[in-house]
Amino acid sequence: MNEFLPQFLQQLINGLSLGSIYALIAIGYTMVYGIIGMINFAHGEVFMIGAYVGLVTLTAIGAAAGLPVWLLVVIAVLVSVLVTSAYGWAIERVAYRPLRGSPRLVPLISAIGMSIFLQNYVHLAQGSRDMPMPDLITGYLFQHEFANGFTVSMSNSRALIIFVAIALMVALTLYIGRSRMGRACRACSQDMGMANLLGIDTNRVISFTFVLGAALAAVGGVLIGLSVGKINPFIGFVVGVKAFTAAVLGGIGSIPGAMLGGALLGITETFASAYLPTEYKDVVAFSLLVLILLFRPTGLLGRPDVEKV
């Protein structure tokens, strides 16, 4: 009984930091789905590219200048956000925009092709082996030792992930709620045709959605890379599916839903891997996806989706 509480707290911390990453990526899925009703399968690869660009940036500037650590991290994140946003924009432009208005299956297959292409592009350009990320963020925010010898700790890198994720989500919620572009986004997700008639440049809104999703995924990619310590070109696939699960869990199309779903999935997964063999933690996430779709396909915060003629 005594060891239960510290272990529980520790898993909660780990789960929250993992969940924050899922939430950051899930927002990309959910916004794109909310606006053009399509699953952007390549989004997981965008996250992976974000991590790689961060690492390349760190390697490029790391050795040369004796910059303070926080500045290094900020530069890496900013460069990664910039480049990865360009990827998000280009993917939409090349692979999805020409297919606007075709049957559902067509953009979906294009997205899968894009995902395979990007994964292999990074694999060929940067090699397939694990690349170590420099261990920049060290130390612990707090460490508490319980009377029975168990410690609960939160490393600085985990704390940073949670903090950045929460800050970004607050900013995003404000932006979508208050700004002109945010209003345009909401209008498009309600009725694209009507928004267009009212003078909203829908193509721009769609591009913006892709760019925003890619930028958030890039932040997640760099931070998780720094926290885990290594990246490879195949991380995008599984993380992508899980972030999608998070989006569905929260209710696809809903931004608060993506945040909630991400946190819930992260916590579920860490608890599952603490009490089950670790190999099965992916099975847990995927099974969760099937179960949600079975019992509550609209997710926790989603609105029912009625297909109209």
Place this chain on the structure above:
Amino acid sequence: MSRPNAIKNASLAALVTAVLTIPMLGLRLQPGGGLEHDWLLVLFACAAVFAVQLTGDRLGFLARLKPTFRLPAVVGEGGPWPYVIALLVALAWPFVAPRDWLDVSVLAMIYVLLGLGLNIVVGFAGLLDLGYVAFYAVGAYTYALLSLYFGFSFWECLLIGGGLAATFGVLLGFPVLRLRGDYLAIVTLGFGEIIRLILNNWDSLTHGPDGINNIPKPTLLGFEITKRASSEGARTLWEALGITYNSAYQGMALYLIVLLLVVFTLFVINRLVRMPVGRAWEALREDEIACRSLGLNPTTVKLSAFALGAFFAGIGGVFFAAKQGSITPESFVFVESAVVLAIVVLGGMGSQFGVILAALALTIIPELAREFSEYRMLVFGLVMVLMMIWRPQGLLPASRPRLELPQ
């Protein structure tokens, strides 16, 4: 578009390309740390994008190339002769083919089988299945385990494996097929991973990552096709035919068995497509709401297509296990599903002839261009995107049975 404007746009596109490629192609991470520069590729990519953007208007002829050639109707017209000739060529092939090609031919035929099976799901019913390889794995492991633990024979397992794969298809499809199509894609993707993870980790049953070895080869007409009979009383085909064993013979026998499976598959699918259930698949793909108002139950119709596709994947898996003699979970990764999907997309969704040709092409071309093998998946991905933009109906689209009013 005016000239300066076009140049401005093209420059902008080239600039974006530079941003995209510099941290990937331009700066390469080295395994020991540090970076290596490679500006030539970046320059090349930018120049290519610039050129394409500038001449974009003139590339419009590509768009005009859209489906001008169509296959003659495979259904009906033309009599049985094309089929008979194709079958004869396929039958004669192993006896004239060079020995190295036998193995590739067997592999190509497995992909034909998988492509035809997935074509039911993606092509006819319009359901995107990204975990097709899971059913293939179910079939393969069914044979491997049943023959290992209970000594079941190949032909018995063919039905059991197919049936089991179809059962999995029904179990998975039932909850998901009631939902929007996109969910199916991601759930099947997850299912494919679950199956692979279970195979990889259930050591006591599947031997984990080591896989299962010494899976017996199939029998042909009750005779074994190995060099020596495995047990007392069993006879090999070669003894029965009175010829001395030659290592190429086994490949020929395997080829004939898989050809038989492909012909069986084609026969079944061709009959089904002309039956009400087959018509319902295609109708549902075109317009679900109209189908529902005509009294079709979409879930049942989709489920039948999904299960049938899984059945053929299971059969393919059983044969694959028997042909390889040993299987590991590594054979059933997502890439395999993607390759089969690329076959269906390239061949033309719903077009069986197209799918067969695409399956042959996509197994034989990588074999010819081995030195480029690492670019294989890159090209597959690119082909899928380009096909969707340029010819979403595939290279050889299916011609649907139709009536034309007299003018």
